[in-house]
Amino acid sequence: MRDLEREMLATAVAEARAGLAEGGIPIGAALYDPDGALLGSGRNRRVQDGDPTAHAETTAFRAAGRRRVYRGTTMVTTLSPCWFCSGLIRQFGISRVLIGEARTYHGGHGWLAQSGIRVVLLDDAECAAMMRKFIAARPALWQEDIGDE
Numbered sequence: 001m002r003d004l005e006r007e008m009l010a011t012a013v014a015e016a017r018a019g020l021a022e023g024g025i026p027i028g029a030a031l032y033d034p035d036g037a038l039l040g041s042g043r044n045r046r047v048q049d050g051d052p053t054a055h056a057e058t059t060a061f062r063a064a065g066r067r068r069v070y071r072g073t074t075m076v077t078t079l080s081p082c083w084f085c086s087g088l089i090r091q092f093g094i095s096r097v098l099i100g101e102a103r104t105y106h107g108g109h110g111w112l113a114q115s116g117i118r119v120v121l122l123d124d125a126e127c128a129a130m131m132r133k134f135i136a137a138r139p140a141l142w143q144e145d146i147g148d149e
């Protein structure tokens with residue numbers, strides 16, 4: 001992992017930890033501009049806001065505000081993005097996705113890669129451990145988040 005990628009992932013992990021401390025689902029994300037400057041970060045806020053669409057990638061995207069083009073931007077997320085957030089990434093033409101881990105949940109990143117988006121799977125042990133611990137402690141909440149009956 002390169003230094004900038006490590007720094008980006010650290011931003012997403014800090015968001016995930018803050019979410020966990022709030023009683024939420026520990027998934028964090030951030031959007032970076034083509035020069036590596038932070039545009040916005042966010043965390044899953046399903047529990048905190050009572051909003052089922054408040055996924056980490058989506059709250060980070062909203063926090064970044066308006067931008068005319070997303071070419072060259074990077075979305076970093078602690079966990080493989082779900083179909084909803086993968087749709088957002090593709091819809092707005094975000095160029096690259098850095099993923100902390102895809103061991104505990106395999107979202108739409110294969111589809112993103114097929115769509116020409118650069119996908120970097122970091123396979124970070126800390127991200128996987130955080131999700132495993134959360135899923136074991138709150139299985140019903142996790143199933144609600146991913147729309148799994």
Ligand SMILES: [Zn+2]
Nearest residue numbers: 055082084085
């Ligand atoms: Zn999502």
